[in-house]
Amino acid sequence: MNPLLQDFNTAPFSKINIEDYKPAIKKAIEITKEEIESIVSNSKDASFQNTTEALDFTGQKLGRITSIFFNLNSAETSKEIQEIAKEISPWLSAFKNDMILNARLFQRVKTVYDKKNTLELNPEQTMLLEKQYKGFARNGANLNSSDKEILREIDTELSKLSLDFGEHVLADGNAFELHITNEDDLSGLPDGVREAAQLLAKQKAKEGWIFTLDYPSYIPFVTYADNRDLRKKMAIASGKKGFQNNENNNEQVVLDIVNLRHKRANLLGYPTHAHFVLEERMAETPENVFSFSNDLLEKAKPAAKREFENLQNFAKKLDGIDRLQKWDSAYYSEKLKKKLFNLDQELLKPYFQLENVIDGAFMVANKLYDLTFKEVFDIEKYHEDVKTYLVTNANGEEVALYYSDFHPREGKRNGAWMTSYKSQQVFNGYNDRPHISIVCNFTKPTDSKPSLLTFNEVTTLFHEFGHALHGMLANTVYNSLSGTSVSWDFVELPSQVLENWCYEKEALELFARHYETNELIPMEYVEKIKESASFHEGMQTLRQLSFGLLDMAWHSGDSPETIKSVKEFETEAFSETLLFPDVAENCMSTAFSHIFQGGYSAGYYSYKWAEVLDADAFEYFQEEGIFNKEVATKFKEHVLSKGGTEKPMTLYKRFRGKEPKPDALLKRAGLL
Ligand SMILES: [Zn+2]
Numbered sequence: 001m002n003p004l005l006q007d008f009n010t011a012p013f014s015k016i017n018i019e020d021y022k023p024a025i026k027k028a029i030e031i032t033k034e035e036i037e038s039i040v041s042n043s044k045d046a047s048f049q050n051t052t053e054a055l056d057f058t059g060q061k062l063g064r065i066t067s068i069f070f071n072l073n074s075a076e077t078s079k080e081i082q083e084i085a086k087e088i089s090p091w092l093s094a095f096k097n098d099m100i101l102n103a104r105l106f107q108r109v110k111t112v113y114d115k116k117n118t119l120e121l122n123p124e125q126t127m128l129l130e131k132q133y134k135g136f137a138r139n140g141a142n143l144n145s146s147d148k149e150i151l152r153e154i155d156t157e158l159s160k161l162s163l164d165f166g167e168h169v170l171a172d173g174n175a176f177e178l179h180i181t182n183e184d185d186l187s188g189l190p191d192g193v194r195e196a197a198q199l200l201a202k203q204k205a206k207e208g209w210i211f212t213l214d215y216p217s218y219i220p221f222v223t224y225a226d227n228r229d230l231r232k233k234m235a236i237a238s239g240k241k242g243f244q245n246n247e248n249n250n251e252q253v254v255l256d257i258v259n260l261r262h263k264r265a266n267l268l269g270y271p272t273h274a275h276f277v278l279e280e281r282m283a284e285t286p287e288n289v290f291s292f293s294n295d296l297l298e299k300a301k302p303a304a305k306r307e308f309e310n311l312q313n314f315a316k317k318l319d320g321i322d323r324l325q326k327w328d329s330a331y332y333s334e335k336l337k338k339k340l341f342n343l344d345q346e347l348l349k350p351y352f353q354l355e356n357v358i359d360g361a362f363m364v365a366n367k368l369y370d371l372t373f374k375e376v377f378d379i380e381k382y383h384e385d386v387k388t389y390l391v392t393n394a395n396g397e398e399v400a401l402y403y404s405d406f407h408p409r410e411g412k413r414n415g416a417w418m419t420s421y422k423s424q425q426v427f428n429g430y431n432d433r434p435h436i437s438i439v440c441n442f443t444k445p446t447d448s449k450p451s452l453l454t455f456n457e458v459t460t461l462f463h464e465f466g467h468a469l470h471g472m473l474a475n476t477v478y479n480s481l482s483g484t485s486v487s488w489d490f491v492e493l494p495s496q497v498l499e500n501w502c503y504e505k506e507a508l509e510l511f512a513r514h515y516e517t518n519e520l521i522p523m524e525y526v527e528k529i530k531e532s533a534s535f536h537e538g539m540q541t542l543r544q545l546s547f548g549l550l551d552m553a554w555h556s557g558d559s560p561e562t563i564k565s566v567k568e569f570e571t572e573a574f575s576e577t578l579l580f581p582d583v584a585e586n587c588m589s590t591a592f593s594h595i596f597q598g599g600y601s602a603g604y605y606s607y608k609w610a611e612v613l614d615a616d617a618f619e620y621f622q623e624e625g626i627f628n629k630e631v632a633t634k635f636k637e638h639v640l641s642k643g644g645t646e647k648p649m650t651l652y653k654r655f656r657g658k659e660p661k662p663d664a665l666l667k668r669a670g671l672l
Pocket of ligand 1: 495
């Protein structure tokens with residue numbers, strides 16, 4: 001018997017054999033198809049209950065099995081699991097495609113959608129109906145058959161182009177290496193960086209040291225290397241990926257992608273690709289993104305210019321640099337930062353023992369939302385490092401199960417993330433509580449030392465825990481609208497806002513104690529952390545805005561076919577945000593993978609947008625007290641528990657009493 005096809009509540013890790021996944025997923029796809037078929041072949045007229053709601057409840061089994069599978073593929077993978085992933089991913093996309101193209105199913109969805117004004121639906125039901133209908137419409141379900149054919153061709157062509165784009169960037173990146181044989185050229189580089197470069201040379205059977213354009217090699221080099229010519233060499237090599245006279249040139253690829261996206265948007269009835277994307281975001285329209293960006297730009301620019309001049313003067317004094325170039329930025333910034341703050345991370349670590357930080361996050365959640373975390377030992381785990389908790393509310397009722405997995409090991413991917421094994425929903429009148437997990441890569445304890453976190457790791461833990469709270473406190477009817485199922489530019493609010501507690505005395509007093517002496521962290525350290533966190537914030541803001549504006553320029557114009565030169569177009573888009581002299585042989589767009597390879601097109605602004613939201617939300621807490629119950633309850637009731645059941649701006653305003661403003665962010669960043 002396949003354990004994945006039996007009924008289970010918590011994931012039955014110990015019973016699953018690797019051979020169980022494929023047959024279970026195959027079977028679960030069949031079951032879902034049957035569920036959909038029974039909706040389609042219903043002889044009764046399409047109604048909200050027998051179609052919209054019924055469709056949302058299909059695929060439960062498939063969802064449970066694939067979440068276990070893909071979560072393990074990230075946290076505890078193996079060659080076998082990766083092989084299976086390669087095999088089943090096409091099954092899943094074919095299944096999704098079939099569903100989107102199922103004309104009889106769409107007909108029923110549309111029938112309900114067309115009579116939505118007569119149905120007296122509540123906001124959550126309305127949202128479900130809209131989201132479902134758009135899921136079909138935005139993929140061409142309303143088009144006639146020849147336009148459908150055109151759309152398929154565009155989609156095929158676009159996915160090929162974005163693959164080409166990525167391969168070109170990679171190939172140009174891999175083709176370059178900086179081979180150093182004279183040790184003097186390493187001046188300024190920390191030992192660890194030298195060792196890594198030496199190892200790389202050895203692997204390539206070469207003498208000396210090798211640096212590449214991969215970030216772990218590139219970033220330390222341009223940050224620390226004293227040799228300005230070599231920094232320049234590296235920076236220019238990195239800046240011309242996809243922009244050289246070779247087979248990896250991406251200029252035409254960029255133009256083709258931009259034109260096809262525009263054509264696709266027009267075909268679906270949108271003026272531009274940006275309109276198409278933003279329809280489903282909190283920002284809603286390109287006009288809103290532009291006014292948001294330009295407003296922030298206007299306010300950050302004077303500070304950015306000031307910082308730039310300071311940096312220029314610092315470089316001039318130190319090394320007689322007359323004109324600061326791109327390859328000087330990281331180098332002199334690091335030196336200036338060190339001079340101003342001299343903050344040693346090692347000094348802070350003893351105050352952040354992992355267990356204490358975990359307890360700290362639990363105490364913060366308790367003070368804000370009355371949650372209690374109790375470790376439990378009767379739930380199956382996929383690895384012995386995993387801890388499991390029962391989360392209850394003030395009445396002792398179960399809110400969620402919570403898994404945490406904090407240390408690196410072979411088979412776990414890098415970084416930190418939140419995920420779920422079961423999402424929350426109300427099914428047959430029963431509020432089914434979620435199973436939430438966070439996964440990080442913090443240093444393991446040794447026999448002599450516990451796991452001590454850097455401050456950056458502390459904020460990472462709070463960040464992921466913030467996502468986890470969004471998942472755990474979910475309280476919606478439909479699972480497709482539950483928890484973190486919200487628009488892209490809203491999903492980072494709960495996570496980023498919680499990071500703010502890490503800088504507050506009142507919160508640190510709960511947990512930031514020396515692991516040997518139990519002494520509370522000295523507040524001057526915390527002040528230093530705060531100050532250094534906003535170092536060069538003006539320049540950073542300008543940089544982020546410049547990328548966002550470039551992204552918007554590519555995707556919001558109504559005649560992309562008239563663009564002839566990628567470089568000229570980009571230079572024009574950068575004109576308001578330029579600090580460093582332009583480098584003629586470099587181009588950002590031809591290697592801007594976020595927007596031409598990944599899914600961030602017309603979405604790069606989200607990074608700053610989310611910061612504005614979190615600063616504005618936290619300001620409310622600061623005004624009333626960071627543990628103020630009333631504010632916390634509002635945040636829980638109107639944001640954390642509501643998922644995507646209403647428009648994000650509506651939810652936010654209900655919490656905050658007004659629309660978000662950038663002032664709090666500007667204040668926090670020291671730009672006001
Ligand atoms: Zn996040």
